Amino acid sequence: MKLIVCINHVPDTTAKINIGNDAKSIDRTGVTYIINPYDEFAVEECLRWKEKHSGEVVAVSLGGDTHKETLRKALAMGADKAVLLKDDAPRDSYSVARALADFIKKQSPDAVFFGKQSIDSDDAAVGLMVAEMLGWPSASVAVKIELTGDHATATCEIEGGHETIALKLPAVFTAQKGLNEPRYPSLKGIMTSKNKPIEEESPAPPQNKSEVVAMKRPAAKNAGKIVGTDVSAVPELVRLLHEEAKVI
Amino acid sequence: MKIVVFAEQRDGKFKKPALEAVTAARHLGAEVVALVIGSGVKEIAPVLGEYGASKVLVVEDARLARYSTTAYAKAIADVASKELPSAVFIPATSMGKDCAPRVAVKLNAGLAADCTALRLAASPMESSDVIATRPVYAGKALTDVRLTSSQKVFTLRPNVFTASSGKGTVASVEIFAVAFDDSDFACAVTEVTHASGKLDVAEADIIVTGGRGLKGPENFKMIEDLAAAVGGAVGASRAVVDAGWRPHEDQVGQTGKTVSPSLYVAVAVSGAIQHLAGMSSSKYIVAINKDKDAPIFSVADYGIVADAFEIVPALTREVKKLLGT
Ligand SMILES: Cc1cc2nc3c(=O)[nH]c(=O)nc-3n(C[C@H](O)[C@H](O)[C@H](O)COP(=O)(O)OP(=O)(O)OC[C@H]3O[C@@H](n4cnc5c(N)ncnc54)[C@H](O)[C@@H]3O)c2cc1C
Numbered sequence: 001m002k003l004i005v006c007i008n009h010v011p012d013t014t015a016k017i018n019i020g021n022d023a024k025s026i027d028r029t030g031v032t033y034i035i036n037p038y039d040e041f042a043v044e045e046c047l048r049w050k051e052k053h054s055g056e057v058v059a060v061s062l063g064g065d066t067h068k069e070t071l072r073k074a075l076a077m078g079a080d081k082a083v084l085l086k087d088d089a090p091r092d093s094y095s096v097a098r099a100l101a102d103f104i105k106k107q108s109p110d111a112v113f114f115g116k117q118s119i120d121s122d123d124a125a126v127g128l129m130v131a132e133m134l135g136w137p138s139a140s141v142a143v144k145i146e147l148t149g150d151h152a153t154a155t156c157e158i159e160g161g162h163e164t165i166a167l168k169l170p171a172v173f174t175a176q177k178g179l180n181e182p183r184y185p186s187l188k189g190i191m192t193s194k195n196k197p198i199e200e201e202s203p204a205p206p207q208n209k210s211e212v213v214a215m216k217r218p219a220a221k222n223a224g225k226i227v228g229t230d231v232s233a234v235p236e237l238v239r240l241l242h243e244e245a246k247v248i
Numbered sequence: 249m250k251i252v253v254f255a256e257q258r259d260g261k262f263k264k265p266a267l268e269a270v271t272a273a274r275h276l277g278a279e280v281v282a283l284v285i286g287s288g289v290k291e292i293a294p295v296l297g298e299y300g301a302s303k304v305l306v307v308e309d310a311r312l313a314r315y316s317t318t319a320y321a322k323a324i325a326d327v328a329s330k331e332l333p334s335a336v337f338i339p340a341t342s343m344g345k346d347c348a349p350r351v352a353v354k355l356n357a358g359l360a361a362d363c364t365a366l367r368l369a370a371s372p373m374e375s376s377d378v379i380a381t382r383p384v385y386a387g388k389a390l391t392d393v394r395l396t397s398s399q400k401v402f403t404l405r406p407n408v409f410t411a412s413s414g415k416g417t418v419a420s421v422e423i424f425a426v427a428f429d430d431s432d433f434a435c436a437v438t439e440v441t442h443a444s445g446k447l448d449v450a451e452a453d454i455i456v457t458g459g460r461g462l463k464g465p466e467n468f469k470m471i472e473d474l475a476a477a478v479g480g481a482v483g484a485s486r487a488v489v490d491a492g493w494r495p496h497e498d499q500v501g502q503t504g505k506t507v508s509p510s511l512y513v514a515v516a517v518s519g520a521i522q523h524l525a526g527m528s529s530s531k532y533i534v535a536i537n538k539d540k541d542a543p544i545f546s547v548a549d550y551g552i553v554a555d556a557f558e559i560v561p562a563l564t565r566e567v568k569k570l571l572g573t
């Protein structure tokens with residue numbers, strides 16, 4: 001079976017975010033990048049499907065040359081092939097989805113995996129946009145997927161519970177934490193990944209449908225009040241919450 | 249200016265974020281057309297008039313009793329194609345986040361996801377242009393976004409916009425017919441399971457979160473008791489989830505849920521940058537930590553520097569005394 005996993009290259013979660021000189025994007029100097037955390041669950045799920053049903057796992061990322069680091073990580077985990085849709089231009093979720101959908105259509109895979117959300121743009125949109133562009137069913141924010149022939153049953157997180165979704169391949173899945181425990185690349189995996197080529201393709205130019213008019217820092221919070229250092233502070237805390245903040 | 253609002257309901261009850269979205273559209277001065285999708289939901293439609301809808305369109309079909317990503321997206325896009333609004337508002341709930349990207353593609357529209365503020369562009373030339381503020385990098389930065397497509401889709405973060413009734417418009421309620429075929433139900437929800445009586449952190453107006461400083465899962469009893477006393481949900485830091493003390497759906501933070509309740513109580517949580525990313529936009533934050541240098545105090549409105557095992561039970565008692573719960 002042929003499986004495609006779409007992975008994004010994002011600032012480390014500990015990165016301090018500074019606004020760039022254009023006041024529309026971040027200042028990338030000194031920021032370290034990682035594979036988008038949710039995309040690791042997506043890669044892992046593909047590898048498990050492959051181990052069970054045999055086939056091929058292709059990792060794809062759209063972005064500049066730096067995205068190769070993240071593609072290398074997927075190869076080291078065990079992906080068979082990596083493709084960089086090379087493009088440095090800023091793209092919104094629609095534009096990213098369009099390029100990925102074009103690529104996926106040519107490959108006609110059995111399933112495509114995404115993370116539930118990129119932790120840079122926080123859109124949580126690309127996977128579902130691709131599903132719509134391909135006209136495929138989808139299950140988003142999946143924490144469990146079972147496959148019987150070409151029928152999948154996905155358990156997806158919703159507020160206060162779960163939904164079970166029945167769908168037929170080819171389909172799109174977006175991965176949530178809990179779907180699996182991503183493996184660490186083995187030493188052998190890391191070594192062989194260095195010899196695996198990363199193919200490059202040029203996607204169609206962006207067709208953005210949104211523009212960032214400004215980027216700013218969230219308003220800094222005023223230093224709070226230390227109400228006390230022992231249990232005698234409790235009545236005062238409750239009074240403040242009730243009378244000053246009016247939240248209880 | 250006209251705005252179509254998808255008013256999500258489950259089990260015949262509107263979700264609070266749906267009422268928030270209708271109110272937000274009214275506050276922009278728009279003519280609000282609300283859309284309700286489901287089976288047997290016409291009866292509940294009129295209440296949307298109180299929040300500002302002048303018209304409510306109802307799409308009914310027995311197969312819509314449960315959510316279906318493809319069918320719901322089709323219904324919303326069909327309504328937007330007919331009404332040609334300046335914007336489509338969808339709550340950024342699980343359901344809304346799932347169908348909005350599909351709606352955007354169907355309408356050839358740009359999507360501004362998980363917006364926390366909306367305003368009209370200053371220039372009169374663009375008077376029907378909604379400028380959306382949306383957090384990026386887990387709230388470490390905010391962007392103002394303009395959609396350049398003719399149709400525009402916005403999802404609104406729950407708990408940020410307030411739901412309030414307006415002058416009490418009486419909405420007209422109309423059935424809107426959508427020509428579904430079986431392929432529209434290609435992915436169907438076959439089962440919905442709810443942890444009984446559990447309030448989700450994403451929906452709660454008050455959250456009490458426990459961290460690793462609680463030392464073990466058994467000590468979450470006191471967190472649950474405090475949450476019950478204030479009518480809130482129990483949240484967890486990632487350290488606690490990774491240790492298996494709490495389920496991952498309770499995790500708050502950059503790789504957990506982003507929350508903005510009225511009150512967030514962080515108990516024995518250090519306040520790592522990834523945790524702050526998910527909760528720092530809460531309206532009021534209380535920190536209880538025995539380390540006065542814990543970073544959580546940098547975002548807290550009120551703090552107590554002391555042992556949680558002493559403070560939390562006393563706090564629960566005091567709250568119960570006040571509220572009579
Ligand atoms: C990629 C990535 C993603 C992440 N995503 C998230 C995320 O989404 N959410 C998240 O929460 N974390 C996330 N983290 C983890 C984060 O970095 C921290 O490790 C985690 O938040 C720490 O949890 P904690 O505050 O419960 O534990 P600790 O940091 O161990 O803090 C425990 C606190 O309890 C206090 N304490 C101890 N005993 C007591 C007592 N008796 N009374 C009062 N206070 C006491 C201590 O002073 C300390 O401040 C992520 C990390 C990475 C690398």
Ligand SMILES: Nc1ncnc2c1ncn2[C@@H]1O[C@H](COP(=O)(O)O)[C@@H](O)[C@H]1O
Pocket residue numbers: 006007008009036038039042060061062063093096113114115116117118119121122123124125126127
């Ligand atoms: N530039 C990209 N290249 C490849 N996949 C991407 C890219 N951006 C987003 N994705 C995928 O889409 C998912 C959702 O991203 P987003 O809609 O940006 O939150 C991510 O978890 C990735 O799986």
